[in-house]
Amino acid sequence: MMQDCAMQILEIVMNSNHANSKFIEVHIVDSIKNNMLEFTIIDDGKGMDEETCRKVTDPFVTSRSSRKIGMGLPFMKGLTEQCNGSFEITSKLGKGTKVIASVQKDHWDTPAIGDLGEMMMFAIQANEVVDYLFTYQTDLQKFVFDSREVKQTIDGMSLLEPDILLWIKEYINQGIQLTKEKRV
Structure with a gap:
């Protein structure tokens, strides 16, 4: 297993990147009331047929040519089973x-949530063409980060500029912290 939830989520986001996605949503619900952390990753990539979707949580099934095993989805499914959670994957080809x-x-056995700002920074760094919508929601509050808004604001500059990447990381982490503080 990976050391924190953010790295597990990043593995799934990287799958979405490899699936030629142009828009990826990452939604996190951190509920004290329901004693639950929920992670939703939605992409507009190439998708999978029904059979592949059924098999994808097997670590020995992968579409990558660089390695013969795929660990992101099997690890996430294993984590949910180990920590009294649930796992669902749906996909449609194209x-x-x-x-x-x-x-x-x-x-x-539930790992720490990890550095979500850093996770999003790494995702953006992997492919700046992809647009991201990231939300972090508690029982009372919701924080939203939309890379499309940042792209408009910086007007033609690259998101890969080190100062911009660091700002994104800090902005997301500060937004999450403020959201957590307002949960009571």
Whole structure:
């Protein structure tokens, strides 16, 4: 297993990148009331047929040619099973894929959530052409980051500029912190 949830989510986001997605949504619900962390990743990539979608959580099934095993989805599914959660994947060929995974927040095997700002920074760094919508929601509050808005604001500059990448990381982490502080 990976050391935190952010790295698990990043693996799924990288799958979306490899599937030629142009728009990827990452939604996180952190609910004290329901004692649950839920991660939803939605892409508009090439998608999968039904048979591939059924097999994709097997670590020995991958579409990559660089390695013979794919660990992102099997690890995420394993984490959800281990931590009293749930896992669902739906996909449509030519339309994209949606992964919804949840874990029990206070389960002893649930890893820390990790650095979500850094996760999004790495995702953007992997392919700046992809647009991202990232949300972090508690029981009372919601934070939203939309890379399309940042692209408009910086008007032609690259998101890959080091200062912009660091700003994105800090902005997301600050937004999450403020959202967490307003949950009571």
